[in-house]
Amino acid sequence: MTLGSHCSLQVLKGAKDEGFKTLLVCEEKRCDMYKRFKFIDSIVPVKNFEEIIDADFQTDLVESFNPILIPHGTLISTLDMAAIESIKIPIFGNKWILRWESDRVLKQQLMNESDLRSPVQLASKNEINGLCIVKLHGAAGGKGYFLVTNKKEFEEQAQKLVESKTIKSEKDLFIQKYANGVPVYLQYFYSPISNELELLGIDRRYETDIDAIGRIPSKYQLSSIIEPSYTVVGNIPIVLRESLLPEVYDMGERFVKASKKLVPPGMPGPFCIEGVYDNTAKFTAFEFSARIVAGTNLFVSGSPYSDLLYDVPMSMGRRISLEIKRARELSKIRLITT
The missing domain is CATH 3.30.1490 (Dna Ligase; domain 1)
Structure with missing residues (x-):
């Protein structure tokens, strides 16, 4: 189960590929679009996503579908942390760490504990x-x-x-x-079942108007009043130089270790470390996302990195469902849900 936004299509497509029934909670205004996709078994329409915190609504979902909720950015931007933490439906991952993602003071504390180089x-x-x-x-x-x-x-x-x-x-x-460099978003998955960290993809964001300004000749930039914005409109895939990968894995491992210490049970499932590489190939991390990110939508059929680990197309959405399947088979569902 997930909300109809952000990365719901790859999450539900991946769940279907792993043999699960799929459920979408969707705002009424978008239902017609999601009905186009046959891998979505059930759609529950709502006027707005705030309805999911209603106790009766959750009870009905549990009785009818027995779902696991896959959180993404829309859940965090729609509901406050107290509301998310009050949800009784099992949530994949660690719902408590979402508060640390949303609060920049807590976020910086976790990044410092992870020994990530970050801007002043x-x-x-x-x-x-x-x-x-x-x-x-x-x-x-x-x-x-x-x-x-x-x-x-x-x-x-x-x-x-x-x-x-x-x-x-x-x-x-x-x-x-401001940290100058090439923006890079590192997409990880940590399995508490196998105690293994996987790098499943890398991307960068395409942001208006900061990326669009480069298309305007400099003399017109100087004569115009343009306040650059950073609103994301899409994502672009990146493959890093192979020599940079050891540090990429080290950063991910440190983040997993720090999250276990500060926010038990840690960081099961997907997360993203976001930053820039400068002209000396040094990485400065300015953000993390403690759940699946929209950049993973690039890799519905797998990425150059997931292809190195799996013999089937492995999106982040499908990797989540694979972890749920393994947890059920091993009676370890509590390791991956809160």
Whole structure:
């Protein structure tokens, strides 16, 4: 079971490939689109996703389908953490770590514990001196991010977000020194059953308008007032130089170890470490996502990395269902759900 958004198609296609019945909770306005796909066995329409926290709604789903909920970015952006943690339907992975993803202070604590090189964090707008990026808390697909070089620019952009009711106040913003480099998103899967970490794919995001600005000649950029945005519209596959892979695996292993220490039971299932490679091939991590990410949609038929591990097309969605199947066969479902 998952919500009709984000990466639901590959999640349910993967579940069907592993022999499961599939269930989609879908906003009414999108039901017609999802009815096109025959691997979706049942669609439960709702007016909005907030309905899933209703106790009677959950009871009906459990009695009718006995589902496991696969969380993704829409769940986090739609519901607050208390609501997610109150859900009685079994959730694949560790629902408690989603709070650490959504809170940038907790997020930085876990990244530090993982010994991930990360950008300098600024405690106040008064510390801004040079190029910085300002971000919102939570999973918003880059929405609301902006660049600043001084306190005045920060205040002007923050006020726009307050006026649009995107945020309540400046306190809802998080300031980092800008890390220059090629954006890279590392897609991992950790199995507590086998105690193995897998690298299943790598991508980068295509973001407006920051990526589109490069198509405008410089003289027109300088004469135009363009406030670059970072709203994600799609993803692009990447294959790294093979010499970089040892560090990629090391970072993932450290993250798994740190998550077990700080947020038991740790990080079962999919997660993503997000950052940039600079001109010395050093990786700076500025984010993590503690669940499946939309960049995995690139690899419904498998990626260059999953192909090295599996003899069948292995999307992240299918890998989740494979783990659930193994857990059921071994009576270890509690290892992978909360």
